[in-house]
Amino acid sequence: MDQALKNDLTDKMNKAIIILEKELSGLRTGRSSANLLDPVVVEVYGSKMPISQVGTVSTPDAKTISVQVWDKSMVKTVEKAIADANLGLNPSSDGQIIRMSLPILSQERRHELVKIAHKYGENTKVALRNIRRDGMEHLKKMEKDGAISKDDHHNIGEEIQKLTDDFTSKVDQHIKTKEEEILKV
Incomplete structure (x- = not known):
């Protein structure tokens, strides 16, 4: 297989898997994760910033997420941004630290999260097919340009399909692992 083409396709497919992993890490599984706050954007000093740029996000225990806001005047703004993000979290501030306890997930909510994980997986598979x-x-x-023969085209095409199948199975494995994690009570 044309090594440059294979490397290019492998890089692009790896990036699709990395994006999937990032999306899956933001799904709540009943255990706290600092990635849960990744979608939160805070409006500070006239511009919008991710929460990680206005404070330190940490998980002191399995059921709590805390944000230590660097600028004390921004605590209320960060608290409001978390509440407005519709993550099902109730932030409460204590000085410069905002704490959120994760509510216990119902079985119905767990199944909804599994559906979302499958949707992320399907979107990644579409990206791989593209x-x-x-x-x-x-x-x-x-x-067509005469750079490769018809036989080479066929053989390289089979290698591309095998590469795609390998990455598709990686997606399936990530989704299966996340599904088990979400459904584990």
Whole structure:
């Protein structure tokens, strides 16, 4: 297989998997995770910033998330941003530290989270198929330009499909692991 093409496709597919891992890390599983606050954006000093740029996010125990806000005047703003993010968290401040206790997930909510995880997985699979399609179109162009033979096109196409299948199975494994994590009570 054309090594440059293979490396390019592998890099793009790895990036799709990294994005999936980041999305899955933000799903609540009943245990606290600092990544749960990743979608929170705080309006400070006239611009919007991720919460990680206005304070230190930590998980002191399995059921609590805390944010130590660096600027004391921003505590109320950060607290409001967390509440407005619709994450199901009730922030309460104690000086410069905002604490949130994670409510226990109901079985119904756990199943909703599993559906969201599957949606993330399907979106990643679509991205992988699009990357494969781009690689196959590149092969067609190479064959048309005379850079590779018809047999090479066929063999490289099979390698691209195998690469896609390998990454698709990685997606399935990530989703399966996350599903088990979410459903574990």
